Amino acid sequence: VQLQASGGGLVQAGGSLRLSCAASGGAFSSYVLAWFRQAPGKGREFVAAIRRGDFNTYYIDSVKGRFTVSRDNAKTTVYLHMSSLKPEDSGVYYCAARETSSDNGYYVAVRNYTYWGRGTQVTVSS
Numbered sequence: 001v002q003l004q005a006s007g008g009g010l011v012q013a014g015g016s017l018r019l020s021c022a023a024s025g026g027a028f029s030s031y032v033l034a035w036f037r038q039a040p041g042k043g044r045e046f047v048a049a050i051r052r053g054d055f056n057t058y059y060i061d062s063v064k065g066r067f068t069v070s071r072d073n074a075k076t077t078v079y080l081h082m083s084s085l086k087p088e089d090s091g092v093y094y095c096a097a098r099e100t101s102s103d104n105g106y107y108v109a110v111r112n113y114t115y116w117g118r119g120t121q122v123t124v125s126s
Helices: none
Strands: 002-006 009-012 017-024 031-038 045-052 056-057 066-072 077-082 092-098 120-125
Touching: 002 031, 002 092, 017 092, 017 120, 031 066, 031 077, 045 066, 045 077, 056 066, 077 092
Parallel strands: 009 120
Antiparallel strands: 002 017, 017 077, 031 045, 031 092, 045 056, 066 077, 092 120
């Protein structure tokens, strides 16, 4: 499975961006899909995820109400729409996938995911 993230860029605080992550290979509809981010000098941090069957979503507290994760199984793509961006949202954003057989569980750790994209840089200026 290959994941390719895109859509990052430079935006002013308060602005919006939409990240996309296109998948190729594998059974996309059976994956939990997630977004992580990593700021310079910090560890990789869970941001949001969407489950495979019920499309239930969950988020880190700091982005709730501002970020929305969605998926299009027909296009084998997961999205992260980010609004009201803050400088602390800056970092490299990675998409990740994990194959599951059901919608049980919430996966928020790096070790929970098998497949990773290369990342796309998001910079929010103040």
